[in-house]
Amino acid sequence: MESDTHTLPPLPTSLYPTTLYQSPPFSSLLQTSSTVHVSLPLSPLSIPPCPTWLSPTAPVSIHLKTESLSPLLDSLSPPQFLDRHNLHCLNSPTTSDQDDLTCLNWLHQRGNLLPLQPLPKTTPLPQLEPQDPIPTQHHLSSPSKPPYSFSSLIFMAIEYSPDKRLPVKGIYDWILNSFPYYRAAPGGWRNSVRHNLSLSKSFCRIHRDKNQSVGKGSLWCVCPEYRSALLEVLRKTQYYHSTNSNLLNNPALLEGADYGVSMVCDTVAISALTSDNPPLSSNPPCPLTPDHEELVNMEAVEYEEEVGEEMEKDPLSDSGYIEFHYYQYHQYQYLVLPGDTELDLETVEILQLDAEAQEAAGSLLDLAGGGH
DNA sequence: CCGCTTCTAAACAGCG
DNA sequence: ACGCTGTTTAGAAGCG
Structure with a gap:
């Protein structure tokens, strides 16, 4: 498959929410003919705050309703960095930037999140103890x-x-x-x-x-x-009401599930898809700054097919939603977006879950919306 | 309207 | 006796 590698530039500090991270959320964006891959380098230090948002073992697909994005777009400054159809190669952020940019604390700071929960012992991430205070x-x-x-x-x-x-x-x-x-x-x-x-x-x-x-x-x-029925009920509940992904991204909960579960808040649908593929965490380690070709290859092997299948059968595909997959592999977090759809990286409306998240979304929109 | 699900309230028995 | 646990019944509300 043909693929191009694009690295997104750092955002000026005035344009991204410094309370959330100190540098752009995406350090690189890989686009193939059918899939756009966005990677977020994570430093080990930044992993602990976000152990459950992205599961190393449970790929996540996120459906986003884009048409409701207008109010958010209107509130944002004009795109300044990238024409989304003509991305430019730019420098990666520094390592210190990565420490901050990869901290997804804000995802857990929304009031209605479920508590952080321990990950399976197989993950390298730190364990929360039962007595640990949990955000609620x-x-x-x-x-x-x-x-x-x-x-x-x-x-x-x-x-x-x-x-x-x-x-x-x-x-x-x-x-x-x-x-x-x-x-x-x-x-x-x-x-x-x-x-x-x-x-x-x-x-x-x-x-x-x-x-x-x-x-x-x-x-x-x-x-x-x-158990499956309970998961389904939960899925439906989440679909209409929840803005939270922790639970359904939790590998412990997904373990043994024989189907994907998904959830949607008002504008966001998230599916944590189980896969027949072995857990990503069992794959060989990925370097902290991976070669992009390797990254694309890994993506292609692990997810291209799944994305394709999902696109074909996804009932949301013609309903104003678009989809991307979001998962973590070692110290990297990945977004996998269907590139042959009307791909607006405005899809980061997923971040439009609260005020803080909207700021984050603004960063991404500025980052990826591009000047047309 | 009907059937179903869920929630709420209440009564009651068993147990430590 | 008391509080907790577990069972059962009944009615209301919401939804498709």
Whole structure:
């Protein structure tokens, strides 16, 4: 496949949100005949804050509705750097820039994000301990009720637990920690949790060992045969309501899933696609500053086919959405965009999730929207 | 309107 | 006795 390599320039500090990162979010952009690859070099130091946004094992595709982007575009300064159809080769940012630019803290700072969760031990990323404080809705002045059903809440709580089983109390705690709405809510929700556990076939009760005298009651787990259904419900909920990707990008949750799950906020759809391919993390290490040809080759091998299939069968393809894939491979994060669509790198509207993210989107738009 | 799902409330029993 | 857990029933609300 024919491919060109383009490296995007650093943005002047006046044009990117210094509170988010100190340099442009994309240091290089690779465009092939059908796919545009954007890579974000990550320094090891910048990985810890964003362990779950991009999973090394779960490729993510993101559908973005571009037509609602106008207000954002109108608010932005005119494109100054690149004609998106005529990208120029420019210098890469410095290593120090990469440290900052790759910090995706802002993705987790949105108020309605699910908590950061530990990644599987197979990843080189640091582990969060259960006692670690987790970012939650407490950023909001008055947290709104989560869109998730109690079944979904229970499902998430159990799936996030190390042993995939929790006592009722543990489910309460997870919900409280994850959705502070329930801290102030009347206690009836606990009744609803128990009601769901008891009534739903999706959850099964495991009697504790007699030896385990700590705590009372049983442990609850997700019945494997209903796991797919729960994921689907969650997908649909996310599709309409969520602005968060952590959960569905979480390899622990996706493990064993036999289909992709996706989610959409008002304007964004995100699909974390499971793949038959071995996890990327099992691939040979990629140099910190990879040769672009190698990067393109890897991309082509790992994702070209998947992108193509997705484009063919994607019901959103003719619905005003476009799609790109977003995943992490070692210290790099990648966006894979279908290059033969009406490719607006305005697609970074994914970042139009809150004020901070809009700023970030502005950077990308300036970066990639280009002067026409 | 109907059926389904979900939520909420309540009552009750069992257990530690 | 008390609190927690688990079960069951009932009604309301929302949605397709």
